[in-house]
Structures are given as structure tokens and as C-alpha cells.
Amino acid sequence: MASNAMFATVASLVGEPARAGMLHALMDGRALTASELAQVGRVTPQTASGHLTRMAAVGLLSLEKQGRHRYYRLASQSVAQMIESIMQVASGLDRKRTLFVGPRDVALRTARTCYDHLAGRLGVALADALVAGGYAELASDAGLVTDAGIQLLNRMGIDVDALLARRGKRAPRVLCRPCLDWSERRPHLAGAVGAAICAHSFQNGWIRRISATRAVAITPKGQRIFREDFGVHLE
Amino acid sequence: MASNAMFATVASLVGEPARAGMLHALMDGRALTASELAQVGRVTPQTASGHLTRMAAVGLLSLEKQGRHRYYRLASQSVAQMIESIMQVASGLDRKRTLFVGPRDVALRTARTCYDHLAGRLGVALADALVAGGYAELASDAGLVTDAGIQLLNRMGIDVDALLARRGKRAPRVLCRPCLDWSERRPHLAGAVGAAICAHSFQNGWIRRISATRAVAITPKGQRIFREDFGVHLE
DNA sequence: GACACGTTACGGTGATGACCGAAGCATCAG
């Protein structure tokens, strides 16, 4: 088949420590400058530039020029999902040897973004709370939001109908994708619903980003809302 | 974080043409001998042996000795899903340049296995038929089997209750994973349900493997059943 | 204009790793 060469090309691009680090950093969905990416990849700007041009040329990254800065971001959702699935395998594999896996950073473990949705203890706890409250059903390979869940989300200000409209008439129900958390090893909410919740949480000041990392902090307001409205219990 | 190195290791292992070819061949879920894998990777047995030992050492492959043969298979479902998602990205990327992507082989395009479920025109048509008949709902990131669908599957001899039992009580409904077909660019049924349908189809002689490839042939009996019972239309 | 900063282009060095030939182990057949 035609894409066999491209398959190896893509994987080998990802399989280089410096580039892997950059992609990893881009997993929060934001766009970063070449210099920032050079830092996370622990290489000089010259080297990073080369890496970035190659990845953009193939189509893994998309480029946005802005003044004298060049912002790179993941080219598509599918690239993010690919990276996620590789992390999945990787963390599963070295779990066997180290036993203690995932981000050492406490903030990252507590709450972080996973491309466009929430992950970490917060993400998992949120998923657990939704399931426990009868707002959602979640299996390892698929999930859905119940009627009660739709009402809850609407009440919280998330326009579920807009989500439904966007995905076409093939799926009358609100389905969502589960994403196995690589630090907690438990599923959390991804897909359109997960993304909507995450975006909404940022907009309403329930959470905010910590510096330049993928970690997010839960604001006091967020603490209250997650606990009282969603029934989330963060031990 | 700890697994960053492993991430790059895994990806770089996959990102080498010979190994990529081997993994690709293993995507049908079967176990292949070292010699067979050397052939598909287009390398000598010595070289293949090295590749295979490394992949098995890391945990991408599992090994099963049988007499003087050594059978290798993908170590887990998650490895298969990772490869699938990389193929996803790869085919999406060179679609932009070649316009005609996917397996040139007509048989492969028509029907093939994708690790443990059906793909190709048959897989997509089956998914379409189930959706059209109200037996399933399918979005890009999740899917579910309706009550009517459960009845249909039961009627066809697939024990849905057994599937339900296996996935625990968190998901009372029969959810399934969609898998974007990389030749048809449309979703088809994966996950536990997809795997069950595929296995059942083999057992009952609806389909059978073609030689040593991932392609499958639809038997006359299968033609009839897919058409009359499932409502599949293969143009 | 001059200067600083972010980024890219080029050339040479060094290290990693893919590859095969030859040889060595197992397993099975006779």
C-alpha cells in the first residue's frame, strides 16, 4: 500500500527524544514558539528549527507566523490522538519496570490538559463523579452522556445541543470518547464533550493554567463547583 | 516524567521501515514466525531476529515458542490501537499528496481484518447497515448498540450478555469503539462488539482468510447473511 | 539609521544503529 513509507516516516519523526519532547509539550493544544520548543527539547534553537521544519513539512505540525515569532501547534486532532496512544503504550510498558509512572510533578498529577480535555486526578475524579451520579456511562472503549447528564451540562452553561448539531444525525445521543489516563490508569472524559467541559472550565475561571506547563490549577470557585455541582471528590 | 524516554523508545522502534512492516503484518492479530516476519520486512533472518528481540524485550511483542518455531504477536490491544492511530495520521498526511491512498490490492480494499475486527468496504458497509437499520449509533469518537441491535446480534448467535458481563457494571449499555477506516475514510465497528462480530463471522464461515494476508474473502453464505440479515449493500 | 532578538541556512563532526556474512544453538527427521 502507498502509506507504508509514510507510516515509518511519521513514527520515526516522533521517535526522537528532542522531537518527542516538543510534541509532548504541544499536547496541551496551545501553540508554542520555536524557542520555547527548543527549550523543552533540550537542544539549541538551530537544531530545534530543523526538527520543526521537518515535522511541519510532513504535516504533523502547523505553523502560524506572528511578527518575528513562529508558533507551532499540532496539526490536527488525529495527531494528538496518535501521541496519546503512544503515551498509553509507553506508560504501560515501563510501568512494568518502574512501578511508579507518570509525571513526578504533583501539579501535573493533580490536574492537566490532555490536548483539549482534562486529565489527571481531576479528570478521572470528574469522570467518576459523572458515572456515579448517573450522568454518564463509561466503558474502556466508548461512553455516553445520559439524559440527566445533558440536563446537568446545560444547567452548568454548556450548550449540548450545539455539540449534537456538530456531529451530524448519525448519533442522536451524546456520545463521548474515553481516554485512559496515563498517570491514574483510569478512564476520563475526552472527545467533544470532554473538550467542551474543559473549555468551559477555563472560560468560567474554574481552572487556570500554571505557567508554561500542561498543568492546571483548580481555583477556589472551581473547587466549589466541581464538588457541589458535579459531586467530585478529590481526596 | 518517567515515561518520556520510553515514549521515544517506543516510537523509534516503530519508526523503522523493516520493523514497521513487521508490525503492520501483525495487525491482523495472528502470530507469525520470525522467518515470515523477515520476509515482510524485506530483511535477512539475522536482521529480523535482532529487531524482534528488541521489540519483545521492550514489550511491544509477545513471544511464543513452539518447537523450533518462534511465533511473535502484538503484545496487547493497546499496541494495536497505537499502530492503528499512526496509520490514521500517516494515511491522512499522504492523502494530501497522492490523493489515492490505502491498499492497492483490491482484496484488501474489499475486506480485511484490523487486529480483531473487520475493516475495508465490508467493515464500513456493515457499520452503515447497522446504523441505517437502527441497530447502532455511531459518532466519530464513540458508538453504541441499540436494543434492536442487541436483539439482532443475539438472533445471529452472538452472545451479547457475555460481552456485557466482561466489561463490568460501569457501562450498562453496549458501547463500542468506532475505528476510522484508512482506506474508506469512514468509521467502522471496533471494540468488543466489532471483535465479537468478526470472530463469529470466521467461526460460522461467513468469511475466511486469504492466504497469508490481512485480506478476507466473503463466502457465498456470508454474502447472503450480510445482505439479508444485516442489510449490507456492497456495491 | 543602528541594534537586539528570534529564526533559519550551511558545513563538519560524531554517534547511533541497520545491515549482512559467518558461525553457533536448538529442534526435528531419518
Next chain:
DNA sequence: CTGATGCTTCGGTCATCACCGTAACGTGTC
């Protein structure tokens, strides 16, 4: 036992590619 087959180990060669230093190129700032 002998021979054949499947597979692995070892040693050495070669190509690829990551990396950085230097230098150039844009784009903003003063």
C-alpha cells in the same frame, strides 16, 4: 548418528542523522 531447518549471536562496515558553531536573514525596537 547425520543432515536439514529455524533462529540467534557475533563482528565489522556503512549510512543516516542529530548536533552545534558560524553566519545570514527577517522583524520588530529605539
